[in-house]
Amino acid sequence: AQKITQTQPGMFVQEKEAVTLDCTYDTSDPSYGLFWYKQPSSGEMIFLIYQGSYDQQNATEGRYSLNFQKARKSANLVISASQLGDSAMYFCAMRVLNTGNQFYFGTGTSLTVIP
Amino acid sequence: ETGVTQSPTHLIKTRGQQVTLRCSSQSGHNTVSWYQQALGQGPQFIFQYYREEENGRGNFPPRFSGLQFPNYSSELNVNALELDDSALYLCASGILAKSSYNEQFFGPGTRLTVL
Numbered sequence: 369a370q371k372i373t374q375t376q377p378g379m380f381v382q383e384k385e386a387v388t389l390d391c392t393y394d395t396s397d398p399s400y401g402l403f404w405y406k407q408p409s410s411g412e413m414i415f416l417i418y419q420g421s422y423d424q425q426n427a428t429e430g431r432y433s434l435n436f437q438k439a440r441k442s443a444n445l446v447i448s449a450s451q452l453g454d455s456a457m458y459f460c461a462m463r464v465l466n467t468g469n470q471f472y473f474g475t476g477t478s479l480t481v482i483p
Numbered sequence: 484e485t486g487v488t489q490s491p492t493h494l495i496k497t498r499g500q501q502v503t504l505r506c507s508s509q510s511g512h513n514t515v516s517w518y519q520q521a522l523g524q525g526p527q528f529i530f531q532y533y534r535e536e537e538n539g540r541g542n543f544p545p546r547f548s549g550l551q552f553p554n555y556s557s558e559l560n561v562n563a564l565e566l567d568d569s570a571l572y573l574c575a576s577g578i579l580a581k582s583s584y585n586e587q588f589f590g591p592g593t594r595l596t597v598l
Contacts, residue, residue, distance in 0.1 A: 372525075401584050411571055412485070413526070413589035420584060459525050469514060469579060470539055471587065473525030 370395045370467060372460050374474035381450045382482050388435070389445040389477045391460030399465035402443040404434065407457040407476070416458075419443055450481045485509070487576050487590035495596045501562045504593045508555040508576030514538065515557040516587060517549060520571040532557060533579050561595075569597045 371394040381387035393402065404416040419427045419434045427434040435444040447454055457478050461471045486509040496502050508515050514533045518526035528541035532551035546562040555576075561568055571594050575587035 374525075403586075405589075411573075411592040411594070413573065413575070415586055415588075418584055418586065461525075469516065469531050469533075469577070470528040470541060471516075471518075471526070471575075473518075473527070475523075475525050 370397075370462060370464050370472045372462050372472050372474035374460055374477050376477045377475075378478045378480070380480050380482055381447075381454075383452060384449055386446060386448045387450055387479065389447070389458050389460075389479065391443045391445065391474060393441050393443060393460070393462050395462065395464050397464045397466050401463045401465075402434070402436070403461045403463070403471070404432070404443075404445045405459045405461060406454075407459060409456070413459070417445065447479075452481050452483060455479060455481045485588040485590065487574065487588050489572075489574055489590040489593050491593060492591070493594045493596075495598060496564050497598050498564055498566060500564050500597075501560065502564060502595060504559040504561075504572050504574075504595070506557045506559070506574035506576075506590055508557065508574075509588055510555055512555065512576040512578055512588070514577050514579050515551055516575045516577070517557075517559045518573040518575065519543070519568075520573060520592070521567075522570070526573055529559070538579075564597045566597050569595060571595075 405413040460474045488507045516531040517529040520526040530540040551557040571592045577587040
């Protein structure tokens, strides 16, 4: 069975500081992709970053980086230099190649950036 | 802006009624997926359509059905509405991929309330 676990319901970070959002996953399939999405209060899911299971390097996209630890089955999102506009829900998701195109989502982490 | 639109934005129905939600995908995308996101939860996969045929289904009863049209539009139909169907319904379009990288572009969602 495929599963994504996000254990932090809510996080607070001071503006301009870095924050790490945790994500662990479970799959027995060797081919999978891990994604992070941001969901503001408007509801739309915004793609942030992707990491493939065979990628050797940790993914980075601007202020976002993904700390991929395959042996621990974790894919934590690091946001550097937090901005007020980063306040939103953050979802970790996984796509397993051999189970079709569905995404498995975690329950999300609500991030609040404090001025 | 992902180029994926959904209508209506909000909808209120009563138990037992039927509802149709609509999605307009990005041009060139050949898959559309529908997700149900209950309050405080991550999105749950309902089903995916590829080239106008169902291409995978999550753990949802048959009263959830869909259609995909050649003009990049699609519908989610829910019959015999139940109170637990109250949720944000997200559609996501993409291109069927054989690698684990398969970015899905999400619409803003339709918030359905069942009374």
